[in-house]
Amino acid sequence: MTMKRHFDEDLQILRDELLRMGGLCEEMLRQAIELLVKREESLLGRVKASEERVNQLHIDIDEHVLRLIALHQPAAGDLRLLAAALKINSDLERIGDQAVNIAESSMYLRRQPRLKLGDIPRMVELASDMVRESLDAFARCDVELAQKVIAKDDEEDRLKSQTFNELLHLMQSDSSTIQRGMDIILIARNLERIADHATNIAEDVVFMVMGKDIRHGAGQGPAEPEPGPAGPEQAEPPAPLP
Amino acid sequence: MTMKRHFDEDLQILRDELLRMGGLCEEMLRQAIELLVKREESLLGRVKASEERVNQLHIDIDEHVLRLIALHQPAAGDLRLLAAALKINSDLERIGDQAVNIAESSMYLRRQPRLKLGDIPRMVELASDMVRESLDAFARCDVELAQKVIAKDDEEDRLKSQTFNELLHLMQSDSSTIQRGMDIILIARNLERIADHATNIAEDVVFMVMGKDIRHGAGQGPAEPEPGPAGPEQAEPPAPLP
Secondary structure (H helix, E strand, O other): OOHHHHHHHHHHHHHHHHHHHHHHHHHHHHHHHHHHHHOOOHHHHHHHHHHHHHHHHHHHHHHHHHHHHHHHOOOHHHHHHHHHHHHHHHHHHHHHHHHHHHHHHHHHHOOOOOOOOOOHHHHHHHHHHHHHHHHHHHHHOOHHHHHHHHHHHHHHHHHHHHHHHHHHHHHHHOHHHHHHHHHHHHHHHHHHHHHHHHHHHHHHHHHHHHOOOOHHHOOOOOOOOOOOOOOOOOOOOOOOOO | OOHHHHHHHHHHHHHHHHHHHHHHHHHHHHHHHHHHHHOOOHHHHHHHHHHHHHHHHHHHHHHHHHHHHHHHOOOHHHHHHHHHHHHHHHHHHHHHHHHHHHHHHHHHHOOOOOOOOOOHHHHHHHHHHHHHHHHHHHHHOOHHHHHHHHHHHHHHHHHHHHHHHHHHHHHHHOHHHHHHHHHHHHHHHHHHHHHHHHHHHHHHHHHHHHOOOOHHHOOOOOOOOOOOOOOOOOOOOOOOOO
């Protein structure tokens, strides 16, 4: 087998690992919210078990990326893909951490009288969509989908502020709800941060495909794929999944 | 000039850029806390101005790292240094974001009657120390200092919990303090996250020097520098700053 074919196969394995890790993170979020809503204690163990798998993938993927860079000395699009993989790996691991935080707050809340959850259910749905779509965009090198994910982040922020204000009002009118209200506000923050990580992933996808940094409002306007900073050797973006 | 000497000089420039970015982040944190304590509105503009410089460095450093990998095709210690630089860059940018969050909460609080700040001043001091020391550890390839930073994270968590409980108590006994109390709790969270980012940086330093992943409790026990996953070509850790 040629080195190039080896490399393409290795990249495919790496992409699969990241997608598996993303799937686990989505599952953790789903389980954490089920714990919040249905109050089944056993779900905490499942979240923690998924966390261990996510943490192992986090270590494995970093090692995998460094090995690929050292062995294949990639340039341009392939190098941007590997740099994106390193960053997406960190963002996914932190999404997992946020799900654990939600599960832990939910363990406290399950022993308390129920309090309204504001826009939390809608925030969960949106954050899950953003995580899944950002990884789809990564797998398919789909800049348009990545841009859609980035556009959704404002809606998540709006829902978080709305939840904040609603709960603050409740806490002010009934002091017995203060501790619970605070826990729900912190869960809204956790969800907002999951959406932020999905946005980071989507921005990394745009950079990977276009060779253009769109973070911090840079690189606005219509963009054409270009060689980017990693060298002029290959102008092509990395190949999408078959 | 030889390629190798070019590379060493480029690495030095990269390290300097990261240290400059770290210095700006520390300054942002200092300004944000001064805004909280002294209530000088003009400090918000200074925090935002520093944020713009941090954001530009964030983009520049990523580009710089990719260019170095593409041009010099590093392996082992040098490759781990460049991977660490990519991650440290992300962590620093997020530390800057947290400082902006603190400044924005402080803008609300400055129009309100003063509320006690719990252990916030001690948390600020500890978080600043952790950021500075994690970058010193990076510049000097100092594993021992990195381990000290990691050990400090528990103390920051303890101070955050203490601040939470103290403010929660206050909010429950006087409902006029709820909104302010919540803002101060969120600031304590921001500080905890800054300490988490410094811990991430310190863990990256250990990996960079030792070729050993100590995240998620992996790689415990006495460790010797080893070639790591990036290939057996060079067993040496990257050279410290002169």
